[in-house]
Amino acid sequence: MDERELIARARAGDRVAMGELYEAHSRRVYTVVRRLVGDDHLAEDLSQEAWVRAFEKLHLFRGESAFGTWIYRLATNVALNRLRRSSKRDRVEASANLPRVVNAPDDLVVNRRVLSLALDRLPPGYRKVLVLHDVEGWTHEEIAQSLDCSAGTSKSQLHKARARMREMIASSGMHEDGARGEARI
Amino acid sequence: MAEHLSIERISALLDEPWADREGERHLETCDTCRAESERLSRMRMALSALGELDAPADEWRRIETRLERMRGTTVSSAIGPRHGSVWRRLLANGLLQAAAAVALFAGGVVAGLQFTGSRAGGADTPGGMGGSVPAVVSAAGEDRAVLNVLSELEELRAPLRQAGLDDEQATAAGDRPEEFDAVKAARLAARLDGLIRAMQERLQGSPDDPFASAYLIQLMDERARLAEAIERSVYDARTVAW
Numbered sequence: 001m002d003e004r005e006l007i008a009r010a011r012a013g014d015r016v017a018m019g020e021l022y023e024a025h026s027r028r029v030y031t032v033v034r035r036l037v038g039d040d041h042l043a044e045d046l047s048q049e050a051w052v053r054a055f056e057k058l059h060l061f062r063g064e065s066a067f068g069t070w071i072y073r074l075a076t077n078v079a080l081n082r083l084r085r086s087s088k089r090d091r092v093e094a095s096a097n098l099p100r101v102v103n104a105p106d107d108l109v110v111n112r113r114v115l116s117l118a119l120d121r122l123p124p125g126y127r128k129v130l131v132l133h134d135v136e137g138w139t140h141e142e143i144a145q146s147l148d149c150s151a152g153t154s155k156s157q158l159h160k161a162r163a164r165m166r167e168m169i170a171s172s173g174m175h176e177d178g179a180r181g182e183a184r185i
Numbered sequence: 186m187a188e189h190l191s192i193e194r195i196s197a198l199l200d201e202p203w204a205d206r207e208g209e210r211h212l213e214t215c216d217t218c219r220a221e222s223e224r225l226s227r228m229r230m231a232l233s234a235l236g237e238l239d240a241p242a243d244e245w246r247r248i249e250t251r252l253e254r255m256r257g258t259t260v261s262s263a264i265g266p267r268h269g270s271v272w273r274r275l276l277a278n279g280l281l282q283a284a285a286a287v288a289l290f291a292g293g294v295v296a297g298l299q300f301t302g303s304r305a306g307g308a309d310t311p312g313g314m315g316g317s318v319p320a321v322v323s324a325a326g327e328d329r330a331v332l333n334v335l336s337e338l339e340e341l342r343a344p345l346r347q348a349g350l351d352d353e354q355a356t357a358a359g360d361r362p363e364e365f366d367a368v369k370a371a372r373l374a375a376r377l378d379g380l381i382r383a384m385q386e387r388l389q390g391s392p393d394d395p396f397a398s399a400y401l402i403q404l405m406d407e408r409a410r411l412a413e414a415i416e417r418s419v420y421d422a423r424t425v426a427w
Contacts, residue, residue: 015249022245030240044241051248052255115231134232155197162225163192169228 003067011058018055025068026051029075035131036079038120046082050075076132080146083124118168126161133158190218196225330383334376337369338407370415377408 001020009017029050034043054071061070119127119135128147132138133154140151140158147154190198190208195218198208212219241247384401388394 018252019245022248026240026244027237030244031238034238035235044244047240048244048248048251051244052251055248055252056255111231112235115228115235119232130232134229135235137233155200156193158200159193159196162196162228165228166192166221166225 004063007058007061007063007067010055021067021071022051025071028068028072032072032131032136033075033079035119035135036076036128037083038122038124038127042082043079046078047075050078053078076146080128083128086124114169114172115165118165118172121168122161122164126157126164129154129157130161130165134162189215190221192221192225195222198222199226199229330376330380334373334380335407337373338411367415370411374408374411374415377404377411380404381408 001017003021003024006017006020010021026047030043030047033047033050034040037043037046050071054074057074061067119131122130129143132143132146133140138146140154143149143154144151190211194205194208195212198205198212199222202209212222381401381404384397384404387397388401391397
């Protein structure tokens with residue numbers, strides 16, 4: 001069954017069709033939300049929220065873009081809105097240390113793990129720009145539009161975020177010994 | 186340029202080398218800054234290669250539960266043309282329903298007066314009159330109270346209406362958060378509860394009163410919608426408080 005038919009059935013309340021749409025796009029939705037908010041529990045709540053809203057608003061989906069693009073954008077908006085509301089309650093401190101890496105058995109795994117931990121520990125204002133640009137591949141103009149700021153602000157936040165990431169990763173031991181650290185990152 | 190470049194500047198050079206010729210020249214001659222540039226470049230590549238994460242195993246079950254719960258708390262079907270949020274739905278349905286309810290109730294009061302007057306005129310004892318008049322006065326009081334509550338419900342919805350956003354525009358504009366006065370909503374919910382109780386008592390005294398029945402349905406409908414909005418706002422506050 002193609003996606004258009006699934007959407008038509010989901011609009012009519014077909015729970016199986018909804019489930020199939022969810023199955024096809026759940027990882028992408030959860031991933032972008034999780035990376036943006038930097039917290040497992042919050043990501044679980046917001047990912048659910050995005051899907052519930054998507055099914056509520058399915059009648060507004062005109063099929064001009066792919067459903068995956070639509071739900072991805074909706075989920076991103078849900079996460080960004082939450083970050084906007086909680087901007088004065090930033091949970092994390094940028095100075096938070098990452099676990100030190102010693103004799104890592106799998107460079108790739110450690111690399112991703114440390115990167116993910118460092119992302120989680122970024123202040124939300126930095127994290128959202130870094131995730132949208134470097135992880136999700138958005139342009140500064142797209143970020144500026146979504147965050148209601150200028151492209152210049154987006155660039156400035158991005159470079160500060162990368163610098164903060166580098167500091168945290170260096171303090172984890174990944175880069176303290178020159179070639180070894182560089183090879184991993 | 187004797188000093189090393191800041192990491193921020195090296196980062197900017199990675200993306201737009203043409204925008205900083207002086208910095209670019211420095212990188213060509215400074216091993217330290219070039220090494221930092223390479224590390225940043227690798228980090229950027231590693232970030233872009235981060236894979237997808239698995240959604241929580243029970244996520245779909247939770248979504249289904251929420252969809253079911255929403256169906257249970259709204260009068261209209263969860264599926265089909267409808268507005269996306271509680272307040273947009275209220276905006277769409279509330280005005281007509283409120284108008285209908287007020288008209289029904291106003292009609293009820295008038296009919297009640299006529300009915301009471303007719304019955305009072307035919308009453309043999311003062312008690313007949315005495316028993317009816319307070320009921321009409323009470324209904325008029327309820328009428329005013331309900332009008333006030335409906336008016337305040339409209340005020341609660343006003344920020345959204347003033348923003349002039351429908352669902353699609355809001356989505357395109359980033360699904361901006363709606364202004365929601367949770368304190369006022371809770372206060373209104375308490376008043377709705379009081380009116381619902383008053384209407385239930387009125388129905389106990391006059392089980393066949395069609396106006397009280399219609400009004401009770403209207404009030405309970407508004408109460409259920411308000412409860413859903415409050416629940417969502419509490420849910421938001423819980424997740425914001427991280």
